[in-house]
Amino acid sequence: MVSSVGLVFSLAAPGLLGGDLAAQDAAAPRVAAGDSALERRTREVASGLRCPVCQGLSIADSPSELALEMKGLVREQLAAGKTPDQIRAYFIGKYGEWVLLEPKAEGLNLLVYVLPLTLVVGGALFVIRYVRANSEKRNS
Amino acid sequence: MTRAIGASSLYVSLAVTVAALLLVTFGARRAQAGWLRAGYAATYLQFGLMTAATFAMIFGLVAHDFSIDYVAQVGSRATPLYYTVISLWGALEGSILFWGWVLALLTALVVFWNRSREGNLIPYTTATMLGVGIFFQFLLVSPAFPFGAVSPVPPDGPGPNPLLQNHWLMGIHPPLLYLGYVGMTVPFAFAMGAMASGEVGDGSWIRLSRRWTLGAWAFLTAAIIAGMWWSYEVLGWGGYWAWDPVENASFMPWLTATAFLHSVMVQERRGLLKLWNLNLVVATFALTILGTFLTRSGVLSSVHAFTEGLIGYYFLVAIAITLLASFVLVAGNSERLVSFGKLEGVASRGTVFLFNNLLLTAFTFTVLVGTLFPLFAEAVRGEKVSVGEPFFNRMTIPICAALLFLMGVGPALPWKEADRATLRRKLLGPIIAAGVTLVASVGAGVRSPYAALAFAFAAFAFVANIGEFVEGARARMRLRGESAVDALGHLLAANRRRYGGYVAHLGVVAVAVAITASSTFRAEHEATLKKGESMTVGGLQVRLDEVWGREEPQRSVIGTTVTILKGGREVARLDPRMNFYPTSQQPVPTPAVRSRPSGDIYLNLQAFAQDGTNATLRVIVEPLVPWIWAGGMIICLGAMISIAPFGRRVPAAVVEAEPPMAAPAPVAAT
Amino acid sequence: MTTPETPAPAGMNWRRASMAGLVALPIIALLAFGLTRDPGEINSPLPGKMAPDFALEVFATGEPGQQRAVGDTIRLSELRGQVVVLNFWASWCLECRREHQALTEVAADYATRGVKFYGVLYNDSPSAGKRWIEQMGGQSYPSVNDPRTRTAIDYGLYGAPETFFISKDGRVAYKHIGAVTDQLLSQKLDSLLAAPGAP
Known part of the structure; x- marks a missing residue:
């Protein structure tokens, strides 16, 4: 392993090395929160919010720069005493309901919850009836 | 030229x-x-x-x-x-x-x-x-x-595409997936052929296509697991399944094919569910085409999606033709598809298969609805919504738990109505195992009821399936005086299909336990470290030693050297990297994973200072993750045991004896 | 599923088959609808709402006529009564190269009519940003730095480039995802300038 940091950094054309690299000389090192309860609550809220620059990942999971900042925002807001609902409302105000990884159970969205449940319940009733009607008697 | x-x-x-x-x-x-x-x-x-x-x-x-x-x-x-x-x-x-x-x-x-x-x-x-x-x-x-x-x-x-040239698994996952997808064409073709020729009533198409279905299913299983592994190794977030539309697309035909592999036994034994089984085969094929459509049309955004363009319309026409042709043939064969048999009892394996099919169908339907709902909402309301991991977890984890439970009950129940003595003999062990596991996992600090339940049901299924091997081998040892090893071998050889199934069940147990454990006991920490500094995660010390750079012909690499210490002793040295490809604006993360059967230490380089003095690292400690990959291999092993025409032909005492071979044993398959 | 007691007559199953067809039809229609949509384009809730305020430091001055000194703080709240164009960009963003000329020319044209253009650097370092501006032959309007992408999050950014048109009363009038053209810029600006100013 050749330690050639300087070499690569100087060789790196701006088009080659991307934003995550370039962003670093501006951003102060991120402070990792030591508070584990806060960290857990941050993760809870962040895992329900969709990362705008990724595909389907939550901001809790995504390693992208924007997601990290959004997660940081969630952490700060929680620490400042905001409730998870207030934080979600802020992000909905900016990104629309798209930002919620789980649609709110209201209005049209109810369908996505109700349809599978209907199938399970209806199917269970059907299978029970079917088994009753199509089983040989015990005495056989 | x-x-x-x-x-x-x-x-x-x-x-x-x-x-x-x-x-x-x-x-x-x-x-x-x-x-x-x-x-x-x-x-x-x-x-x-x-x-x-x-x-x-x-x-x-x-x-x-x-x-x-x-x-x-x-x-x-x-x-x-x-x-x-x-x-x-x-x-x-x-x-x-x-x-x-x-x-x-x-x-x-x-x-x-x-x-x-x-x-x-x-x-x-x-x-x-x-x-x-x-x-x-x-x-x-x-x-x-x-x-x-x-x-x-x-x-x-x-x-x-940089994502596709960053890991060797890209050479494994797509061909497996295509073999699985394309393989599902074969049972579909047999079903259509049977209906078109009027030979659908006797079910010979099922016997002829059985190995094909199993083989395609095994490839699809391997493909899904390899895909999870790839995500885990390449995407840098320490996860393996994100309920991404394209992941869902590969999972849905797997679910319907799994349902078919079980329900087809009810048809073979009792002549029931003929129409249902045809539907499952058609649905599986249609879902593979749907999956291809989703990957290639750009309808839903996805990490795995290829491109956009006219090709989507062609696939749409293909789906329409498939469904139309299937419906017409099914309708034309209505008299031949009437089932006359009866289930052998209420508390019997047949009943379990019916519920298994219900759950797998509901599972498929949930995934389908969740995957397509954003499109639906947009069409109706004009607003985009997301349906992601929290939704799918909430909706499908109960189904998974129930399926795990049935996976133990099914093998334990006989085809005929089970009497109390049988039930006690077969289920007492599994129930005790489940109870002990439940208590132990709550004691170990598992707070999620579903996680505790998953561990308990996994134990239940594990003991029930192992019990089948033990009981079968014991019977042989007693009746024929065989040694334990011989008895087990003969047992497998005599009922390859049945015991191959149980082996696959054991693989599923491994996957289920590993997924539950890795998500429940996951410890994660992210910090910006200066060279020489460390952080502590899950009892491990993670020290940043070096930030380095390297030019390779096709890319530039920025990496870190990180030492993992436990109680002051070095356990591993890892090098999480970022690869910069000329065609991509964003770097491709290349996490470093140290894998042991007990679990993984997963390191991802999130960011670094341009002068090389510090780096932001994400450290994830995830127990049992390798058992997901191992479990996948066990499932495929089970499928291979069921398919393989090798082994001594020991006369089987069981009813579900080997059906006649489809054809002279293929040389290529040995 | 066929129940064994009642061997179904052929006609009935035709009906069943067409019912199954009716189930499949909406799915196919839905997928066809999906083909006409771009999953990357998500409508923003911001247009019509007050534009989020910000206070960001200038790192690239712009050219005479629109110049601001490096280190000056730009506050949106102080620009009330003027039409403002915010363009989020980055040196690593390829689409930004395509729209650069249109932006810098239209900004110079409209500067005399009281339109303020600002570039907001997204997920990038000011030094890389400055280099990029030099490479591209200058930028007529000033650019500010958004060090922790908080302003980008406030504006619901999905990526770069994105351009926001803010009316005289401080509302987001229009948001454009992707590269802008000079026609689009002047068309939007003309209509915003024609609208009555803030009280």
């Missing part, structure tokens, strides 16, 4: 395939044995031509023949050979070419192994496969033509 060979092979192949379809269909209808033979010969010929086209493409890629459209699109002189070869499936046109080739291969094999069978089942099965083949070959000469000419010939190309 290469381009000309490839292009002309594709055109000729399409013509030959159309001719083969006509010869086979009319040969069967008019009972012209000569036409049939010619049709079969044409089927072999189209396989030869597709092989020529595929190898022309591979040759073009390896030779960096940038006069070929596709090579100019995905090739680059700097790309290592391995990634050059596998870029065959790195973009749309090549992947369709590979798909068409696999399909041509399977079509030729179906013909080769079954050609001497009497009746019209095989001709119509072949015709169905050729029909699907025509669709893909048509794509290849029109919207997905890979051999277009480039002029002037560029000196070099951009290379494959």
